[in-house]
Amino acid sequence: MSVSGHTLSPFTQFALILRRDLRLAVRRWDQVLQPLVFFVVVITLFPLAISPELSELRRIATGILWVAAMLASLLAGEALFRPDLEDGVMEQWVLTGQPLPWLLLAKTVGHWLLTGFPLVLVAPWVATALGVEFDHWRLMILTLALGTALLSVLGAIGAALTVGLRRGNMLMAMLVLPLEMPVLIFGAKALDFGLQGDVVTGPLSVLAAMLLLGLVLGPFAMAAAIRIGVE
């Protein structure tokens, strides 16, 4: 049989999906920017609402940063699989005869690159509005990178589970938020420790371990949910 699907490298497929999503994002850039704008706006509103006193803001800065990151990721996660399901692309992915978890992992990585990573990059600048010195940029990028990646994986599981529902957004938030609590707790803790000059390896290791677990097991959960979603 001349079916050459067997010889296709999994990395070619991974790259193909990333390329497709990046290209789509360039053409629909307004949608991609939404979570980033949300993140920046929410954080810069706090000094206006609470007080411009930096010492006061500094105390709650980590909490604000993490809650904003979490809500931004929730906002972005909703549109992760829905467009592809609605136009029938997801159906074709299920039928490619290629490992679906792998394809969905690629999709999730692409999603993080477009919605999580930009947020990580601007965080050190935006945090200065909350009184966090720019010197902490390394720590901030590290913790937020781990944290937003984990939020993307968890969000993707929630998005896959609710993709077939007409009003899945609300349900998705309710499903995903409890799962994201540990990310919030350990992420904020790591950043807090770091800003006070303590050792951050503890909470960071927990975050990294959760991320690894999510990357390995998450795609299988997504694939199972998507198979039900396309029915």
Added chain:
Amino acid sequence: MFADYVLRHHAMRLDVRDMHLWRGDHHLLRGISFSLQGGQLIQIQGHNGAGKTSLLRCVAGLLPVESGECLWNGVPTQRALMAFNQSILYLGHSQALKLDLTSKENLEFAMGLRQHVTSAQVLNALTLVGIPQCAELPVRVLSAGQRRRVALAQLVLTNSPLWILDEPTTNLDAQGVAMLEGLMTHHLQQGGAIITAAHQPLLAAHPARREWMLH
């Protein structure tokens, strides 16, 4: 001339045995059985809501078969799902096209996940389905018939021996239908098989064509 008759696909056989499907309380498919071999075409017919699409989705593995079985070369498709999926090309109602990508990009991404395709092959396929001028246009600006042709270009590119086509003639003009029938004839000559649901008879005079009426 004879080169066309060289079998491209190995012997294959699809057996559907006593397939039942319920949608809610409605007993939609009531014991469907048929078999299909290389070179054969089955056209499913029936009124709207008779279950044509559901039957095709069951065969493709998108809907779980609740009772009965679907065998591909003697093996239940659910047991060797990945191999079976590689052997089929399913074109459904939704054309799986991204409106913001060009026709060429859409085909490259869609087929690229399944097999190796070059952009020359994609351009050739778009020429064969009669819309070479649309290659670099976003699908958003194409007409419904042109979008259908982009989806049908996958038939030119695919290596899969079994085609499952759900209403492939929707939005096609007479020339488009003739083009589709040409592609189907060629596929059958090469030893491929086709199962399709369409209201108008396709390849009505083909010797290996059967009809299946759903009630």
